[in-house]
Amino acid sequence: MIFKQFRFYKVWTFIIIFSPLLLTLTLACERPHPTPSTRENDLQRAYQWIDQNEHEKAIALLTNLQATYPLDQDIKLALASAYVNQSGFDIYHFYHLVNAFTTDQLDEKHRSDVAQAISEGDLRHSLKENLRPYVQPLVALLQFIELFDAIPLLTPENAKLFDHALEILHEDSVSLSRGALLYRILLQVIETKYYVTSGLLQSDALSFNEAKCVLKIGELARLIANLRERLDLIATDLTQLFSDQASNLKNYLEFLDNLIPYLNPSSTDIELTAVDVYGLFRGLGSVRCQ
């Protein structure tokens, strides 16, 4: 019944009008649209997989893509991110870490704590005197340690994923964007915590004893030298990023440089040095022996 109402000639009128309209639109509107390149399509697909937690697929796709475009920074960042995402580590939560290296506004409470630790610590008088100029870097260290404590420790598997990510991002700092540089710094800081902490736990540097805390100076010196080396890499990136604002880290590095000779195992006064260093760390609250 309904169809009968639509009269036959009207159907023809409709076809006559509508067909040319569709034809016109088809011919006139089919402008050549830029087909997204394989690179862009693959990159989009990889990000989709990253967001859907299908990291293995994303890594496989991006690894192939990187072979084709070895210098493409977007692909490098995506691949590094795929590894970091696979670790499940929400790195963006720890952007505050950079402040500990760059800010000059030191907490007064920390400053007095450090000054007190130095003056009341079980330190030789000469060391106390030597440490006085380093109150500021020590405060920075303390602040950094507080932030450092908030970072969850990487598992060995995740540390490997971070290694992959850093390996991909390992290139001349100039070719990385400033944001990518900051990203690399955060990855390095988090990885540093893993290596320092696991190094301390696995080595005999600290053996806990109820009576006293004995530091094996040689082991500690090796760890601190390793820490110094890793922080040096971070300092290079930070200097690139913030030019003159990385002063705290520089002070901290200077402090470590001055500390390392005290840890020299060939020192004739090893026991005394051990007590000095223990006293210093105990004063700072970073090493607890009981």
Place this chain on the structure above:
Amino acid sequence: MRGILRRCTQPCFVILLLFLCVRHAFAIGYLNKAISSSPAVIERALYTNCITSFMKSQTTLPCNPAALAEEQDPTFASTLFFGHGYQSAQKTLTVLRGELTAETLEELINKNETLSSELSATLMFKKSHWGMTFSPFRLVYQSKVVDKAYPQVLMYAAQEETLQLQLGTALTRKLESGVQFRWVHRKVSYDQFAFYDYLIDSENYLKVLEQEVLYVEPGLTYHLSENWDPRLSLLLSNGGFSHTKISFIDLEPDVIVGFGLTPPVPFGGLDLSLTFADEDHPDLKLFEKLRLSASYSLALAKSVLSIGAHDLSLGLLTQLWSARVGIYYSWVRDAHLYQSIYDSDTFFTEFGFDF
């Protein structure tokens, strides 16, 4: 012979106009579309098909001003339209005041969701041949985060005031025409950036821009027959003039052409429509610019189902005395946005009061 010529003149005129317009209006922005900013759930669900659909909301101005050529009773209505309304207001104002902090971004990254929110209020008056609306505020906020390790953020926030005037008249018994003048004052901020870049140079991102635009949006509807009311419609939408150019807001007109049909049904009213919208999505193929919709109204309820190549929209509206309430749901598959492909859904609500 003369009869055939006379019968063909008007459709040919429409087709010629379509041809001319379609060939010259390709560069289109993709934000702040007139239809996308309608405060009515039915129009939102119909999307481009509202230019030819019979199922118009009676409490807002039509998408196609040609529809005002039809006789109608004077109507005065107010509408509140929102989706994630409070969040919209809060986030939009935060961005536009330049108060976006790293902590806010961190929270956004943590939620890792696509946010699309809006809050607007509109007053409308219309009668035969003309109508106007005033919207003292419309707050829109959209954001998307890709990749939690090296977060990349897309963020859009806008605050708009709009004054809109529509005029419509029947040129012949079958051809209706109309024009819409839309003045918009907007503060807007839009950017795509990496979170770590923002931490270092925040002042270089999300700059707030201000713009006043006068849009002139003409429309036509040609009725082919009375039975089933087959009709062709054309709307040149979003063509405007402004002293201030904003790169991501294109003032070139969108061309929307559509075909509508109103088959008789035993109960209620049914309306079918098909449109082609030439919007600024260079990646879309021709068929992906087509949209099909079906609307059905019965007593005080109206419903719309609208399907595009990558999306589906639903709209429901019901009215009780002077009050009206409606919901709009949209689902988009494989939306391409800033280095990512994702599925998204949005949900909006309309509350209104008609005087």
